[in-house]
Amino acid sequence: METDQESAPEVTSAERAARRKIPGNLPYTSSPGVLRRVLEKIPTSEKPGVFNSDFLSTVMGASGGAARPIIPILKATGLLNQSGTPTELYSQFQTDAGRPGAALQALRNGFGEIFRRNQYAHRAEEPALIDVIVAITGLPKKENIVRYILNTFQVFQDTAKLAREETTNDEKRDTEQQSDTSQSPPSGRLGTGRLQLAYNINVVLPETTNVEVYNAIFRSLKANLLT
Numbered sequence: 001m002e003t004d005q006e007s008a009p010e011v012t013s014a015e016r017a018a019r020r021k022i023p024g025n026l027p028y029t030s031s032p033g034v035l036r037r038v039l040e041k042i043p044t045s046e047k048p049g050v051f052n053s054d055f056l057s058t059v060m061g062a063s064g065g066a067a068r069p070i071i072p073i074l075k076a077t078g079l080l081n082q083s084g085t086p087t088e089l090y091s092q093f094q095t096d097a098g099r100p101g102a103a104l105q106a107l108r109n110g111f112g113e114i115f116r117r118n119q120y121a122h123r124a125e126e127p128a129l130i131d132v133i134v135a136i137t138g139l140p141k142k143e144n145i146v147r148y149i150l151n152t153f154q155v156f157q158d159t160a161k162l163a164r165e166e167t168t169n170d171e172k173r174d175t176e177q178q179s180d181t182s183q184s185p186p187s188g189r190l191g192t193g194r195l196q197l198a199y200n201i202n203v204v205l206p207e208t209t210n211v212e213v214y215n216a217i218f219r220s221l222k223a224n225l226l227t
Contacts, residue, residue, distance in 0.1 A: 022145065024113040024136035027076040030144070031066035032151040038062055038070055039155065042079075043094045050084045073152065077110035100163035107156045114153070122160050129153060 029035050038060050048055045056070060057063035074080040079090045079102075089105060092098035107115070107122055113136050114121045114129070121129065133149050134141050 022137045022139065024133075025076075026113065026133070026136065026149045026153075027069070027073045027110050028145065028148040028152040029066075029069040029073060030148050031069075032148075032155050034062050034066045035070055035073060035152065036155045036158075039093075039159065042090070043096070043099065047086050047091065047094065051080050051086055051090075052084055073110065077106035077156065079106060100160055103156050103159035104163040107153065107160055110156075111153055122157055122163075126150065126154075 038056070041060050045059055048059070051071065051074065053067075053071070056067055062070060071080065071084065074090075075082060075084070078087060079093060081087055089102050089109075093102035093106070104122055111121070114132050117132050117135065118124060118128070121132065124132070129150055130141060130146060133139075133146050137143075137146065137149070139146050
């Protein structure tokens with residue numbers, strides 16, 4: 001069986017403290033390659049009753065320090081619930097058609113603070129993402145954790161790119177349909193080029209025995225409204 005031997009970089013006590021306290025609660029791993037390989041194996045592996053460390057090491061081939069953040073990240077992104085049971089989003093991620101959309105939803109679940117600052121973060125380039133991460137965490141741009149968060153985000157972002165393209169195509173189709181509708185003639189009388197209005201006039205006649213008063217009223221209506 002293939003076993004992932006990539007080891008996580010040594011984490012200092014200061015970095016461990018930063019992991020607990022940095023604002024934004026953004027998930028990350030210092031070994032994004034391990035996370036990427038686990039995500040790549042999800043579609044070809046059976047869905048476990050519980051995605052635990054035994055499944056991670058035995059079936060997914062990821063063990064050791066590099067594998068420790070994987071399950072917490074899968075929980076943070078909504079692929080697993082808090083007891084480690086795969087969710088409906090996990091099942092969607094297993095399918096070819098549903099995987100891009102599931103990856104996009106996983107990004108929104110796990111990196112909600114980033115999306116609150118930029119609702120199109122999944123389309124953002126690396127410099128813009130770094131700026132957002134720095135703004136959220138308050139960490140220096142060259143801090144390792146900033147890079148870890150970015151790389152973890154990009155693992156899901158790479159998978160979500162097809163969802164981005166599908167969304168773009170949907171938007172194009174909506175625009176084309178709106179354009180076709182705006183160019184279509186209105187229902188009713190087609191091709192007449194005339195605006196036709198219908199209206200009702202209620203005339204309250206005064207009480208009088210003088211016929212000339214009525215004649216004057218009707219002459220005025222004919223001259224001003226009925227021509």
